[in-house]
Amino acid sequence: MKLYIKTFGCQMNMYDSARMRDSLHVLGYTDTDSPREADVILINTCHIREKASEKLFSEIGRLVQIKKKEALLIVAGCVVQADGEELLKRAHAVDIAVGPQNYHCLPELITRYNRKKGRTLLADFPAESKFDFLPPHQAHAASCFLAIQEGCDHFCSYCVVPYTRGCEYSRPASEILAEAKSLVQTGAKEIMLLGQNVNGWHGDGAKDLGDLIRMIADIDGLQRIRYTTSYPSEMTDNIITAHRDVPKLMPYIHLPIQSGSNRILKAMNRQYTREEYLDIINRFRAVRPDIAISSDFIVGFPGETDADFQETMDIVRQVGYASSFSFKFSARPGTPASIMKNQIPESVKTERLTELQALLLAQQKQFNLDTVGKTLDVLLIEKGKEKGQISGYTPYLQNAHIVGDLSLLGQIVRVKITGATATSLSGEQVK
Numbered sequence: 001m002k003l004y005i006k007t008f009g010c011q012m013n014m015y016d017s018a019r020m021r022d023s024l025h026v027l028g029y030t031d032t033d034s035p036r037e038a039d040v041i042l043i044n045t046c047h048i049r050e051k052a053s054e055k056l057f058s059e060i061g062r063l064v065q066i067k068k069k070e071a072l073l074i075v076a077g078c079v080v081q082a083d084g085e086e087l088l089k090r091a092h093a094v095d096i097a098v099g100p101q102n103y104h105c106l107p108e109l110i111t112r113y114n115r116k117k118g119r120t121l122l123a124d125f126p127a128e129s130k131f132d133f134l135p136p137h138q139a140h141a142a143s144c145f146l147a148i149q150e151g152c153d154h155f156c157s158y159c160v161v162p163y164t165r166g167c168e169y170s171r172p173a174s175e176i177l178a179e180a181k182s183l184v185q186t187g188a189k190e191i192m193l194l195g196q197n198v199n200g201w202h203g204d205g206a207k208d209l210g211d212l213i214r215m216i217a218d219i220d221g222l223q224r225i226r227y228t229t230s231y232p233s234e235m236t237d238n239i240i241t242a243h244r245d246v247p248k249l250m251p252y253i254h255l256p257i258q259s260g261s262n263r264i265l266k267a268m269n270r271q272y273t274r275e276e277y278l279d280i281i282n283r284f285r286a287v288r289p290d291i292a293i294s295s296d297f298i299v300g301f302p303g304e305t306d307a308d309f310q311e312t313m314d315i316v317r318q319v320g321y322a323s324s325f326s327f328k329f330s331a332r333p334g335t336p337a338s339i340m341k342n343q344i345p346e347s348v349k350t351e352r353l354t355e356l357q358a359l360l361l362a363q364q365k366q367f368n369l370d371t372v373g374k375t376l377d378v379l380l381i382e383k384g385k386e387k388g389q390i391s392g393y394t395p396y397l398q399n400a401h402i403v404g405d406l407s408l409l410g411q412i413v414r415v416k417i418t419g420a421t422a423t424s425l426s427g428e429q430v431k
């Protein structure tokens, strides 16, 4: 029995797909890259912006054309949580729809499924934690995700996450450590700790994320720790100083600011000002001057004037980002911002995004060029684009490739950086 999984969206979705994959392996399924030969097709969906949601329907259309007639089509993830009934109405080919808090039930839903009796929708917020019912998490690559926290109580006025992922939940430290050990025993060299507000983690067994990182760093064989995504006003000194004290913690912080205008930040219900954000950046740089900083931005939020937008451009110039993600505001049903007055015309959003992305890309390129001539550790994780190449990531999360043997995959090697573009580095292994 063959399983094909297609994942849209964020790293949390990639993590969820990995856990669903493991739980279907227990049922006897093995992976395939070809949806044509699959017996189960699973699409893990994203609802964050309209574009992401719409992609699902074109993907279903494509898969229905080529799939085996009897293959089960399962849709999981945030679209199901947000609007599962509508999804089943609109996409008749979908057999099972399961929300992000229910995927531990997937094996049972599949075993029990009977097409004649009708399709299944399961999207509640159950009292039990799915993590108590999933099989041990196995590493399938040298770099693995580990969800330590899920959901969000911030309710930024544009965001669907509090509705799709539910309220904030921090997993206990003991459970996280056990999962991290299982990942390392099965081959992980790097663990990326995940949460919608990962730096606000407050589970049992450790004081905060800073202490949790220090505990995870004690696991023998684990070489790198990362975490994402952080919320500015929840940053603690204990996390910042971990970047000074814990060699395994990589010098990279993803700290979304969204906008550089205090007026817009307030309308977004973000609980910090640009000044406070800059102060946090300065504190990171004080303990780790080389730290790479990355962010998310939204342009064209309702009411955003040219002057507000220029404040975003200004803060980008002040910070100097190593990488970033930027989006046009998307009015998501059910969020306060979707019905705010002064929605910005699409053409203005496009203009602003183009201007912002040009600056961000130039900064990213400069950051990469500044590493040329240096020797950096690269964790090699996959084949490169060109023949004979293998590629991986520097401590600063830059993609870097070398010419080398596939046997090096999974290892950290010293690489002298010889070339850089805006999106990747090239180099040579230093023995």
Ligand code: 5AD
Residues within 6 Å of the ligand: 048, 049, 158, 159, 160, 256, 258, 296, 297, 298, 327, 328, 329, 330, 331, 332
């Ligand atoms: N429109 C545009 N971008 C959004 N994001 C979240 N919601 C929206 C929206 N409605 C962006 C934010 C967030 C990232 C994951 O997605 O920048 O940090």
Ligand code: SF4
Residues within 6 Å of the ligand: 152, 153, 154, 155, 156, 159, 160, 161, 162, 196, 197, 231
């Ligand atoms: Fe969404 Fe804001 Fe929560 Fe991030 S902090 S998940 S943007 S509501």
